[in-house]
Amino acid sequence: MKSIGNILFSGFTHRKLITTIYLLQFVMAITVGLQVYNVLDASIGNSLSINGLKYGNAHMVINDLLNTHGPSLSPVLGQARWMMLVYLIFAAFIHGGIWNSLIHTGAENAFWNGGATYFFKCLGCGMIWTFLLLIWSAVLWIPYISRITIWMEQWPSEAPILWIGVLIFFIWLIGVLIFFVASCYSKVFIIRDDRQVLKSVWKGLKTGIRQTFRVVPILLIFATATGVLYAIHAVIDDSRILASTIGIFILFFIQQLIVWIKIGLRISTYRYLLHRNV
Amino acid sequence: MRIIGFTICLFVSYFGLFSQHADSCSPTISPSALSQRIANYTFEITLDHITHSLEGREWIEWKNLSSDTIRNIRLYMYLNAFKNNQSSYLKGSMMNVMGQDLSHRKDEDWGWVSVVEAFQNEKEITDMYYVQPTDGNPLDQSVLEIVLDQPILPGATLSLDMVIEAKLPRIISRSGFAEHGHHHFVHWYPKMGVYEQDKNGEWGWNCHQFLRQMEFYGDHGNYDVTIEHDASLTLGGSGCFEWYKEPVEGAKGRVSTRFNADDVIDFGWVASPNLLVHTEQWRHVEIRLLYPKIHKRLVPRLIDAALHGLEYMDKHVGEYPYSTLTILDPPVHGLRSGFMEYPTYITGGSFYAFPKGLRSLESLIIHEFAHQYFMQMVANNEKEDPWLDEGFVTFYEDCIMEDAYGDASLFDLLGYRVRNSSFTRNEYASLPNHSIGPIAVRSWDVRRDYKGIIYSKTATVLQTLKRYIGEEHFDEMMRNYFEQNKFAHPRKDDFVSAVLEEFERHPNILTPVIEEFLTDVLDGTKVCDYAVTNIFNGRTPPVSGLIDRTIEYKMSGLTSPGANYSSVRLERWGSLIVPVDVRINWSDGTVSEEMWDGKSTVFVMEFSRDARIVSAEIDPERKLFLDIDFNNNSISLQSDKGGIWKYAMRSIYWVQNAIQSTSFLM
Numbered sequence: 001m002k003s004i005g006n007i008l009f010s011g012f013t014h015r016k017l018i019t020t021i022y023l024l025q026f027v028m029a030i031t032v033g034l035q036v037y038n039v040l041d042a043s044i045g046n047s048l049s050i051n052g053l054k055y056g057n058a059h060m061v062i063n064d065l066l067n068t069h070g071p072s073l074s075p076v077l078g079q080a081r082w083m084m085l086v087y088l089i090f091a092a093f094i095h096g097g098i099w100n101s102l103i104h105t106g107a108e109n110a111f112w113n114g115g116a117t118y119f120f121k122c123l124g125c126g127m128i129w130t131f132l133l134l135i136w137s138a139v140l141w142i143p144y145i146s147r148i149t150i151w152m153e154q155w156p157s158e159a160p161i162l163w164i165g166v167l168i169f170f171i172w173l174i175g176v177l178i179f180f181v182a183s184c185y186s187k188v189f190i191i192r193d194d195r196q197v198l199k200s201v202w203k204g205l206k207t208g209i210r211q212t213f214r215v216v217p218i219l220l221i222f223a224t225a226t227g228v229l230y231a232i233h234a235v236i237d238d239s240r241i242l243a244s245t246i247g248i249f250i251l252f253f254i255q256q257l258i259v260w261i262k263i264g265l266r267i268s269t270y271r272y273l274l275h276r277n278v
Numbered sequence: 279m280r281i282i283g284f285t286i287c288l289f290v291s292y293f294g295l296f297s298q299h300a301d302s303c304s305p306t307i308s309p310s311a312l313s314q315r316i317a318n319y320t321f322e323i324t325l326d327h328i329t330h331s332l333e334g335r336e337w338i339e340w341k342n343l344s345s346d347t348i349r350n351i352r353l354y355m356y357l358n359a360f361k362n363n364q365s366s367y368l369k370g371s372m373m374n375v376m377g378q379d380l381s382h383r384k385d386e387d388w389g390w391v392s393v394v395e396a397f398q399n400e401k402e403i404t405d406m407y408y409v410q411p412t413d414g415n416p417l418d419q420s421v422l423e424i425v426l427d428q429p430i431l432p433g434a435t436l437s438l439d440m441v442i443e444a445k446l447p448r449i450i451s452r453s454g455f456a457e458h459g460h461h462h463f464v465h466w467y468p469k470m471g472v473y474e475q476d477k478n479g480e481w482g483w484n485c486h487q488f489l490r491q492m493e494f495y496g497d498h499g500n501y502d503v504t505i506e507h508d509a510s511l512t513l514g515g516s517g518c519f520e521w522y523k524e525p526v527e528g529a530k531g532r533v534s535t536r537f538n539a540d541d542v543i544d545f546g547w548v549a550s551p552n553l554l555v556h557t558e559q560w561r562h563v564e565i566r567l568l569y570p571k572i573h574k575r576l577v578p579r580l581i582d583a584a585l586h587g588l589e590y591m592d593k594h595v596g597e598y599p600y601s602t603l604t605i606l607d608p609p610v611h612g613l614r615s616g617f618m619e620y621p622t623y624i625t626g627g628s629f630y631a632f633p634k635g636l637r638s639l640e641s642l643i644i645h646e647f648a649h650q651y652f653m654q655m656v657a658n659n660e661k662e663d664p665w666l667d668e669g670f671v672t673f674y675e676d677c678i679m680e681d682a683y684g685d686a687s688l689f690d691l692l693g694y695r696v697r698n699s700s701f702t703r704n705e706y707a708s709l710p711n712h713s714i715g716p717i718a719v720r721s722w723d724v725r726r727d728y729k730g731i732i733y734s735k736t737a738t739v740l741q742t743l744k745r746y747i748g749e750e751h752f753d754e755m756m757r758n759y760f761e762q763n764k765f766a767h768p769r770k771d772d773f774v775s776a777v778l779e780e781f782e783r784h785p786n787i788l789t790p791v792i793e794e795f796l797t798d799v800l801d802g803t804k805v806c807d808y809a810v811t812n813i814f815n816g817r818t819p820p821v822s823g824l825i826d827r828t829i830e831y832k833m834s835g836l837t838s839p840g841a842n843y844s845s846v847r848l849e850r851w852g853s854l855i856v857p858v859d860v861r862i863n864w865s866d867g868t869v870s871e872e873m874w875d876g877k878s879t880v881f882v883m884e885f886s887r888d889a890r891i892v893s894a895e896i897d898p899e900r901k902l903f904l905d906i907d908f909n910n911n912s913i914s915l916q917s918d919k920g921g922i923w924k925y926a927m928r929s930i931y932w933v934q935n936a937i938q939s940t941s942f943l944m
Contacts, residue, residue: 025934033930040922048895048912053921059696063704064909084937091941126944133943149377156458156552157572158610159630183943237928238693245920248927255931262938 007218008225011268017101017111018263021094025259028087035076043069054243088130092123098267099187102274114191121190124197125204129183136175140168174212177219182208184273211276222269229258303518305540305622306599307562312541313498313765316341317470323442325507325549330389330446330455332466338438340430340470344481348430348473351438352409352485353422354496356465357391359488360447360454364417366410368450370490370722375450376614389447389454390419393468397439398427412487412722420488422468442468449614452625459511460608462615462625464546465494472497472659474767486661491728492721493653493660493667494544498765501545503537512555514568514604515547516623539621541599541765543657546620548606556581560588564602570609572630576639580607580626583640586682587647591674594753595651596760603650605643617642619649635691637683641698644682645675655764663769664721665800669736676702676737699741699903705734707906713803718770738903739799745901746788747781755780770800787857787873798854799904805852808876808896809910812847815890841886846894846913848874848881854904861898863914864889892916 012018044050044065052058066073093115099122100107100114107113144165151161186204189195195203233255236242242251306312323334342348359367363380373380396403405425410418430436444466447454453464471485472495484495501517509523509531517539526532539545548568558565558581565584569577584605592598606625608616616627624646628639651674653660653667660667676698679687686695706712709730715723717736724731744752759768759776774796781792788795798804818841846862860872866889874881874896885891895912897905905911 025937026930028937029930029933032933033926036929037922037926040925041919044909045919045922046913046915046917047909048893048914048917049909050917050919050921053925054918057694058921060700060704061909063700063708064907067704067708068907068909080933080936083933084940087937088941088944091937091944094941095944122944126941129943152610152613154457155611156609157570157630159572161610162631180942233931234693243920243924245918245923248920248924251924252927252931255927259931259934259938262935266938266942 004218004221007272008221008265008268010271011266012264014101014264014267017098018260018267020111021098021263022256022260024090024094025087025263026256028083028090032076032080032083035079039069039072039076040065043072054248055240056238088126089123092126093119095126095187096122096191098270099191099274102267102270103188103192118187118191121197121200122187125183125186125190125201128197128201129179129186133176133179136179137172140172140175144168177216178205178208178212180208181212181215181219181273184270185211188274211273215273215276218272219269222265225265226262229261233258303520303538303564303601305517305538305542305601307601308541308599312599314341314343315499315541316343316497317499318501319467319469319499319545320502321467322504323506325461325505325511327455327459327461327508327511327549330461332442332444332446332463334442336440336442336467338436338440338468338470340436340438342430342432342434342436342473344473344475345432346473346481347432348436349426350483351424351426351436352411352471352483353393353424353468354420354465354471354485354488354494355391355408355422355468356420356488356494357389357444357446357453358419360450361388361390361419362417364415365420365488366413366415366418367420367488367490367492369415375490378450378614380450383448387448389445391442391444391466391468393422393424394441394443396424396441399437400439401427403427410487411483411485412489415487418487421471421485440468449612452615452618454614456612456614458550458552458609458611460548460550460612460615461511462546462548462550462606462608462612463515464615464618464620465544467545469496469544471495472767484659484662489722491724493664495659495661495767496543496657498541498543498657501537501539501542503539503545503547504534505536505547505549506532506534507549509533510551511549512551512553512568513547513549514553514555514566514606514623516542516545516604516621517600518564518602542621543654544621546623548608548615548625550609550612552609553606558585560585562601563588563598566602566604567607568605569607572609573607573628575630576607576628576632579634579640580605580628580643583643583682584647586640586678587644590678590681591648591651594677595674595756596655596764598650599655600650603647617646619646619653621654622650624649633691635686635689637679637688637690640683641675641679641688644678645671648674648678651760656760657765657767658769659767660721662720663718665717665719665732665736666768666770666773668733669717670740672702672733672737673740676741699737702734702737703741703903705730706738712805712906716801716803718800735799735904741903742901743777743788745899745903746786747784748786751780751784774800787859791855791857795854795856802854804854805906806854806856806902806904807850807852807906807910808856808858808902809849809851809907810846810894810896810913811849811910812845813891813894813913813915814843814845814847815915816843817841818843818886842888844885844887844891846883846891848883848894848896850876850879850881851910852906856902856904858897858902859899861895862891863893865892890915 049061052061096118097111097115101110104110182204185207186200189200189203236254241247318339320337323332325332359365403424407423408419409421409423449456453462453466455461471483474484475481506526513535515537517537520536520538522535523533526534553568554571556567556577567580588598600622602622604623607628613627616625618625626643632639648671652670658666679698685697688698688701689696709727714727715731717731755776759773763772781789855876857875860874862870893914897911
């Protein structure tokens with residue numbers, strides 16, 4: 001138990017790194033948040049209906065807002081979409097920084113130097129893995145989805161259809177785990193061994209396939225910890241206690257703490273993978 | 279010896295009789311006829327589940343209650359809608375029904391019904407032909423006209439004896455066969471049209487062809503249906519069993535089932551292997567649920583929904599007089615037979631592992647059950663006045679769901695909660711064009727957004743009426759409407775009369791304009807949207823210059839120029855005029871309740887008080903459920919932005935999570 005605890009929280013020794021990444025993400029997200037605030041304030045900010053927004057989801061308020069002011073919300077959604085894309089590219093920089101900090105512990109400005117030095121290599125590597133994930137998802141899900149309606153009319157029960165879906169999900173998840181582990185090791189090989197992108201990807205894949213099943217329990221623990229955080233948030237977000245002005249800001253603090261912890265857990269995962277002597 | 283022999287005979291015949299009628303029942307709890315029993319049917323048919331076909335005899339006894347001598351009759355032959363792709367039904371569906379592409383269909387997958395022979399008083403009728411009274415499509419065979427050999431005099435009864443054949447289609451919509459022996463028989467037999475007076479008082483056949491977006495219309499009567507079928511099939515349908523699966527002599531594996539259904543407008547049934555049966559008793563009603571084994575976990579939910587429906591409608595509308603209610607929860611391969619209502623027989627639609635917080639399956643059962651009142655007992659013409667049943671039923675579906683499951687009646691999943699009435703209102707409020715068409719319109723005249731107008735807008739109108747007059751009086755109104763129109767064919771005017779009577783009996787702020795209101799919402803396309811657009815606190819302005827005549831002023835104790843002055847500007851953005859309440863909150867903590875007749879496009883309320891206006895709200899109790907935007911109903915000068923902050927913070931949190939999750943491979 002103690003060693004699991006050590007693994008789980010090992011990344012939290014890099015508090016400066018976690019905070020840096022957190023701030024970068026926060027800066028990007030707050031642009032969307034402020035837009036949401038402005039649109040809501042401009043459209044229904046003086047209405048008494050907004051009191052309903054404090055308590056869980058206010059279906060009628062939100063629907064009337066979408067019906068009447070839907071077009072003014074579409075730029076926000078557009079912005080969120082573009083921002084996600086920008087962050088995907090920016091994430092190559094962040095990952096270059098994270099891995100450089102973990103590999104060259106103690107080096108000055110390791111995060112920024114790593115991000116700048118390995119940006120393009122990490123970007124190329126990330127694009128390859130994302131492309132492979134898309135292919136993997138398409139290969140598994142498109143045949144299934146395209147058969148569902150036919151099976152529904154032909155099969156005696158829907159249970160097998162559901163369970164096949166569950167089975168495919170687990171197979172897909174194994175693939176995702178392999179890709180995740182392999183992509184991590186690819187970056188290790190790029191930064192630690194100064195390898196080329198394609199060679200790193202290939203070696204990463206081989207290592208990923210070899211290592212994934214050994215690290216699955218630990219990865220599941222990380223996933224569970226993240227799930228617990230989501231569940232805690234769902235309960236708190238739904239609570240009527242946090243509906244006062246102070247309560248809402250306490251909720252915000254908890255939300256941001258969760259985001260910070262999740263980054264810490266991600267770094268703990270990377271540390272764990274790095275220290276498996278591959 | 280003779281006495282012993284007689285006793286044995288009596289004993290044997292008694293138990294013979296007893297075993298023959300062991301399952302017999304009375305279809306209704308009334309000892310006398312509930313309806314005029316105009317169209318009565320007796321069937322003796324044989325089902326061949328391998329070829330998906332029926333053959334046998336159908337006897338119709340039909341009473342001529344008109345003052346006309348009738349020489350021709352018209353019969354619905356709705357199974358012929360699935361005979362080929364040239365039927366009006368399929369042409370109207372653009373060859374796609376419920377997501378099913380019909381352009382590549384095998385010949386054996388089409389279905390039909392035909393009258394092989396017909397006899398009137400044992401004399402064969404030879405003159406019969408298909409007619410197309412609704413759209414003139416010569417290839418449509420959904421209405422058959424028979425020229426009678428002997429006319430039916432006013433008050434006389436027609437006796438028609440027919441040999442019929444029917445072949446089920448692979449299910450396109452509700453009626454048909456599916457894989458694994460599932461057979462669903464609805465609108466499967468030649469059925470009498472309705473001979474009635476039109477709006478001008480002229481008698482004639484109301485027997486429309488089967489078009490897409492169209493439902494059904496028939497007279498009440500009794501059904502006596504005997505079906506010979508394979509023993510492996512489980513049967514269920516309208517009415518009750520006179521006997522169930524009695525062995526057929528000399529035919530191994532064949533059994534006979536006999537249904538009786540009294541005072542109903544139609545008869546639907548299912549024959550399917552592998553269905554389990556669960557029965558539950560509610561007062562005089564036996565609920566019989568047919569379901570596939572895989573749905574066992576859903577049985578309590580389905581039964582619970584039916585019980586809530588029975589309880590609520592009994593309390594708020596009227597008695598359910600039938601002794602049975604059969605529910606089919608179809609297997610997945612027979613799902614196209616679901617989502618529909620037939621007399622004392624309804625079909626749902628559910629899936630294995632359906633989440634408990636997603637109550638659409640309960641909502642569906644309740645919706646279809648409420649049809650037992652509106653379309654079955656109160657048998658409006660579903661084709662010409664679809665709003666009179668679908669809209670009413672949607673309204674009651676919402677009422678029952680909220681009564682049974684509370685505020686989160688429809689969805690209560692992962693913190694997302696939705697009430698039924700809120701969902702229904704939004705189906706109307708979210709229409710891209712609220713003026714797309716009126717409610718009171720023939721089903722085939724609705725161009726677009728059928729559900730939003732016929733179902734949801736009607737339900738929202740009823741919700742508005744209920745909120746204005748109060749639940750108690752609304753219930754009284756609907757009970758009266760039900761009692762006056764059950765086992766009859768009411769039209770719009772019958773409903774309007776019921777509303778006017780009740781609003782006159784219990785006056786409220788809507789009463790003075792109720793007639794105009796009903797005309798506007800039922801026959802018109804006016805939209806309702808009231809808004810508070812400004813609040814002003816200051817000093818009395820000097821009155822000078824020209825005053826716009828379109829602006830009304832309500833002066834409330836105004837004093838000389840320079841005195842304290844507050845005003846609220848109210849606007850009517852839609853064209854529907856409805857009187858509304860206005861609530862004003864003052865800085866000294868007092869609340870004043872005002873009323874606005876809602877007629878002018880702009881209305882300014884003026885006040886001279888020491889306190890300042892903090893907020894103003896039109897229709898604070900949300901009586902005017904038809905208002906398409908509640909958010910603009912109020913303005914507050916001290917609005918608490920906490921809710922907006924909460925949503926902005928939520929969006930930050932979820933964007934952070936999204937960028938973390940999507941970038942894990944980068």
